[in-house]
Amino acid sequence: MPAIANPSLLILHHHHHLHLHLRPRRFATGLLPQTLLSLLSSSIRAPTLRPHSTSSSAQTQPLSTDNARTGRSGSISSPPVQPDIAQKIDINPPKGTRDFPPEDMRLRNWLFNNFKELYCFEDRGNRRVALRPELTPSLARLVIQKGKSLPLPLKWFAVGQCWRYERMTRGRRREHYQWNMDIIGVPDVTAEAELISSIVTFFKRIGITASDVGFKVSSRKVLQEVLRGYSVPDHLFGRVCVIIDKMEKIPIDDIKKELRSAELSEEVIEELLQVLSVKSLEKLEEKLGTVGEALVDLKQLFSLAEKYGYADWIQFDASVVRGLAYYTGIVFEGFDREGKLRAICGGGRYDHLLSTFGGDDIPACGFGFGDAVIVELLKEKGLLPELSPQVENIVCSLDQDLRGAAAAVARILRQRGQSVDLVLENKPLKWVFKRAARINAQRLILVGSAEWQKGMVGVKILTSGEQYEVKVDELE
Amino acid sequence: MPAIANPSLLILHHHHHLHLHLRPRRFATGLLPQTLLSLLSSSIRAPTLRPHSTSSSAQTQPLSTDNARTGRSGSISSPPVQPDIAQKIDINPPKGTRDFPPEDMRLRNWLFNNFKELYCFEDRGNRRVALRPELTPSLARLVIQKGKSLPLPLKWFAVGQCWRYERMTRGRRREHYQWNMDIIGVPDVTAEAELISSIVTFFKRIGITASDVGFKVSSRKVLQEVLRGYSVPDHLFGRVCVIIDKMEKIPIDDIKKELRSAELSEEVIEELLQVLSVKSLEKLEEKLGTVGEALVDLKQLFSLAEKYGYADWIQFDASVVRGLAYYTGIVFEGFDREGKLRAICGGGRYDHLLSTFGGDDIPACGFGFGDAVIVELLKEKGLLPELSPQVENIVCSLDQDLRGAAAAVARILRQRGQSVDLVLENKPLKWVFKRAARINAQRLILVGSAEWQKGMVGVKILTSGEQYEVKVDELE
Structure with a gap:
């Protein structure tokens, strides 16, 4: 099973409706933010143009009523459409638009509520994207x-x-x-x-x-x-x-x-x-x-x-x-x-x-x-594992002048695949032991002046208390 | 060095200016989208209210000029401010607002350009957030x-x-x-x-x-x-x-x-x-x-x-x-x-x-x-490693009725820590060998009827060609 990775941003395309279907347990026919704009404008016209006004028109919930208020021409003085002056009116919505009777409106509301769960926005290149x-x-x-x-x-x-x-x-x-x-x-x-x-x-x-x-x-x-x-x-x-x-x-x-x-x-x-x-x-x-x-x-x-x-x-x-x-x-x-x-x-x-x-x-x-x-x-279930920090070595110099030496020891151990916490400041040994305990270090490596001159370091096995000196080259 | 993880979304706070400083090699004093709104509105007043109009006012680039056009009251007929009718005018901008002379405007432009590099948007709870x-x-x-x-x-x-x-x-x-x-x-x-x-x-x-x-x-x-x-x-x-x-x-x-x-x-x-x-x-x-x-x-x-x-x-x-x-x-x-x-x-x-x-x-x-x-x-540098797929075993039944048996063999191997590609369809052996080569499988495990009745499977080491039968319990 090879691992794969995908981008975190999705571009919202018309044909990619599935991006908008959210786990868990929610789904719908695919509709999109861009699409919604046209849906909204078509729903607006329902109350005035339908000759047999039913409860459906009351159920339509235009989110923007600008068109409805000003009319198509933008003129305020044009006379309102009078549905009772009965002519033969095509009862279908204009081509490409849709009415939303109550049952469809419920679905649409449900769908819009789900859109809300998407983190979607427009990027600087005017793409509709979502996380x-x-x-x-x-x-x-x-x-x-x-x-x-x-x-x-x-x-x-x-x-x-x-x-x-x-x-x-x-x-x-x-x-x-x-x-x-x-x-x-x-x-x-x-x-x-x-x-x-x-x-x-x-x-x-x-x-x-x-x-x-x-x-x-x-x-x-x-x-x-x-x-x-x-x-x-x-x-x-x-x-x-x-x-x-x-x-x-x-x-x-x-x-x-x-x-x-x-x-x-x-x-x-x-x-x-x-x-x-x-x-x-x-x-x-x-x-x-x-x-x-x-x-x-x-x-x-x-x-x-x-x-x-x-x-x-x-x-x-x-x-x-x-x-x-x-x-x-x-x-x-x-x-x-x-x-x-x-x-x-x-x-x-x-x-x-x-x-x-x-x-x-x-x-x-x-x-x-x-x-x-x-x-x-x-x-x-009480099954959360206790995952404590695990560091193999803590390395410390006993003298400020030996900091570089301690760094060299850390480098050698790391090259051999060991994990090392190198003490970066001058700290008393008491502090070093406390830290060693906290990170569950297995060994303490002490770089002291007398040993270092012989090319050696002090090792203390922290679990057993065992202590010895070893040549740096022989550190495993 | 313990690993850590943080959320991918940042909330843009006033005091968190540092979110907006982008690597690489760009930085500035910390300003924020919300803050910008007030900066913009203050820059608008500069051209009309400053008595000693300099090139600085020409350089200010209000991104929104609504206020400038309609005046503070919104009335269109109020007379324009005449800077040459000299009175004693406080030349400081109103408290809390700022002018943008050319040198500051350049800095602001540079800063705004950097803002553009943020993926920032408003979430459904009206928080300004950024990736x-x-x-x-x-x-x-x-x-x-x-x-x-x-x-x-x-x-x-x-x-x-x-x-x-x-x-x-x-x-x-x-x-x-x-x-x-x-x-x-x-x-x-x-x-x-x-x-x-x-x-x-x-x-x-x-x-x-x-x-x-x-x-x-x-x-x-x-x-x-x-x-x-x-x-x-x-x-x-x-x-x-x-x-x-x-x-x-x-x-x-x-x-x-x-x-x-x-x-x-x-x-x-x-x-x-x-x-x-x-x-x-x-x-x-x-x-x-x-x-x-x-x-x-x-x-x-x-x-x-x-x-x-x-x-x-x-x-x-x-x-x-x-x-x-x-x-x-x-x-x-x-x-x-x-x-x-x-x-x-x-x-x-x-x-x-x-x-x-x-x-x-x-x-x-x-x-x-x-x-x-x-x-x-x-x-x-020609140092990209070749990382080919690596699967230890490919397991295949020789007979549709033995698919379950093959699944059992796969499970046993996996329990023993081995990786297994289980052939999930009825495929000719030729196809199986081709796939084995493609995924660099080390062994082919064949589950055949005669062997299975004895509790055994066929093993072929794909690198050497070596072939043998082994008890399922003894598969390592």
């Missing part, structure tokens, strides 16, 4: 740029800083480091299995066990197959995922209301909610039958988990959809079994991300793992 | 925050990203990584000697020698002693440093002109330029005498360099002043001896930085070392 909120879109851009010169599959990781302007809670900061691992070029579920294996290996290494942490696993295809079963059009899929992703945050009645406004029938909604409550593959099989890709993928993943030896870490949970727009297949998230913290990590398959950057699609999957929640968990 | 252009002010803030709980001296290092919006040239990017090392709490030159030693050790480790790179060393105190010798007031010191720092960039006549506008007499200017051209400590001693701190510090540093064994790397050069406002003593910069590149690194003593953050002063010194110029130098 990256996550690493995957930067990776996708890089892969497309490198193109066919990259021998697939890629197995890359990165640890990078990400920024989000959000309300700070436990394990949620405005700046954090995120570990990402991605496998690009493997369509099989073996890739997801390998990724989860890496996380489990990491957990084990830091002392976290399967009784502390688990992975909820599902597939976006579960939802897709249910919707297709009821002939719900594919373009509604993304929107439904957004709504579903909020299940743990808002009351179930509000979820239902939103699903209804996405034109889902009561029957579909009921079926959907039933499926989402499924917590075992057996039950899922009863619901979906054995033929769909969702079940085949999930069964393979659970079978591989047995072989990898992490079957006790993972469980099927149909309610997991993850918050990023680009996931297409298996999705998973790590959670603490006590339920005190937000998701520890999350990931999934994103087979169509690359084409949104203008490249060919390449099957891909990956995960993101922040440094904040895991530290909270380690604290919670 | 850090360098790391030292963040370190200073942290040290003050930790206060007396920190046992001095501190010897800390950091590698962090820094951002500057500047014209991109060779070795100059808008985002770079910077290695910083600082020693806080040591007033003696032993600290500077130790820092330079660290850089030399690093250079040697990557193959750079004293014939490739040198350090120009001086002390800000040299300049200070010359100015004091001519009774030039101390407050002019910073401004003179700014001008001097431009010596290699603009013609000497312009330097002189600027020094004159800083109220230095011809005599002082000539003396200053003579001193700045001094390239040896012997000559400096002739100029300054033996008693000043500048010479004592520098002599001690060169003596320590002998003992450390890097005397051939350093040379005295009085023209080095470095571009940051906060340096107070020894300053140094690493340069390539062929003169093709800009400074490789730079640093110095900054004994008064902490008090600008409201803390007590603590003696301190440090350096910054960017990742861009050094890579250019390594390229130039």
Whole structure:
């Protein structure tokens, strides 16, 4: 797994909508600050020009009303449009503009709220840029740029800083480091299995066990197959995922209301909610039958988990959809079994991300793992390691004239790969011993005049108290 | 040297002027975006209210002229102020405001141009923030925050990203990584000697020698002693440093002109330029005498360099002043001896930085070392290492049904600390060998059905071609 790094600044392009989709568990169709300007101006015209004024016009919330006040010509004296003088009026908005009826306005408000979490600004070259909120879109851009010169599959990781302007809670900061691992070029579920294996290996290494942490696993295809079963059009899929992703945050009645406004029938909604409550593959099989890709993928993943030896870490949970727009297949998230913290990590398959950057699609999957929640968990479990300073040698001259000699000794030790804290001032020996204890030095090297004349130094092993003289050349 | 990390975002406070001083070789008195607003509005009044209108008013360049156009009341019809209707007018600007005569305006323009290099913006909480252009002010803030709980001296290092919006040239990017090392709490030159030693050790480790790179060393105190010798007031010191720092960039006549506008007499200017051209400590001693701190510090540093064994790397050069406002003593910069590149690194003593953050002063010194110029130098010298991928094992199943078995083998090897590239798809052996060669795998582990039934796998040592079977438990 080679490490990679990407720039911290993203340029906000029209076709790069995915930059604006924020972990965790939030997503939407891609809209952009630049785009917003046109959306806003089009929303303004709705109240006056629509002949059948509905509550929708009351719901539009123009953020700037300059146009509405002064009219298109800028003249103040032009007569107001009178909607009751009925003529045959085209009820469609002008080409390229959009109205925002309440259901769309809610989505837009939700979306704008999410924009707020981006650190975005205009640079001195008038580019709209943002501090990256996550690493995957930067990776996708890089892969497309490198193109066919990259021998697939890629197995890359990165640890990078990400920024989000959000309300700070436990394990949620405005700046954090995120570990990402991605496998690009493997369509099989073996890739997801390998990724989860890496996380489990990491957990084990830091002392976290399967009784502390688990992975909820599902597939976006579960939802897709249910919707297709009821002939719900594919373009509604993304929107439904957004709504579903909020299940743990808002009351179930509000979820239902939103699903209804996405034109889902009561029957579909009921079926959907039933499926989402499924917590075992057996039950899922009863619901979906054995033929769909969702079940085949999930069964393979659970079978591989047995072989990898992490079957006790993972469980099927149909309610997991993850918050990023680009996931297409298996999705998973790590959670603490006590339920005190937000998701520890999350990931999934994103087979169509690359084409949104203008490249060919390449099957891909990956995960993101922040440094904040895991530290909270380690604290919670009493597993935070004590990492005291570790310096092998402290070197000190006994005489101001021997400072240079002490420096020479430090240089020799460093050349031999040893770490050295060189005492840079004239300090009493008592101070030197105190400092040696604080930095957990193993040896004290004393450069005294009599020894130095013989080409020797004094050595004190601080753990045992053993003391001896040694030739500088023989210091190891 | 413990590693540290700081946030990437700086809040721009009034008293944190130092955030705005940019490496390399630029500095100024500390002014801030917020402050600028008041400066600008005060500059606007100059043309109309000053009775003795000079060329200075023509030189003022208000960036916003709204007030000037509409007058204070906003009324368009109020009569213009007539400067020739002479009354006794206070020729001082109103309290708290400032005029900008040409010499000050030039400084302000220069300063504003430098502001442009900051990535600064307002966050959603209306804080003026900037992406850090360098790391030292963040370190200073942290040290003050930790206060007396920190046992001095501190010897800390950091590698962090820094951002500057500047014209991109060779070795100059808008985002770079910077290695910083600082020693806080040591007033003696032993600290500077130790820092330079660290850089030399690093250079040697990557193959750079004293014939490739040198350090120009001086002390800000040299300049200070010359100015004091001519009774030039101390407050002019910073401004003179700014001008001097431009010596290699603009013609000497312009330097002189600027020094004159800083109220230095011809005599002082000539003396200053003579001193700045001094390239040896012997000559400096002739100029300054033996008693000043500048010479004592520098002599001690060169003596320590002998003992450390890097005397051939350093040379005295009085023209080095470095571009940051906060340096107070020894300053140094690493340069390539062929003169093709800009400074490789730079640093110095900054004994008064902490008090600008409201803390007590603590003696301190440090350096910054960017990742861009050094890579250019390594390229130039043919010293860029070939760093090919290095994976110990490639593990592959010979049969789709044995994928899980291959995963189990990978897990076992990883638990034993080995790196493994697991083949995740069904690929012909030819493909596997090609990939093994590309990633420089040392061993190929083949999981075949007959061997697996015996609890064994096939091993091929790829360097020697040696082949054998081994029990999975005995894989090392």
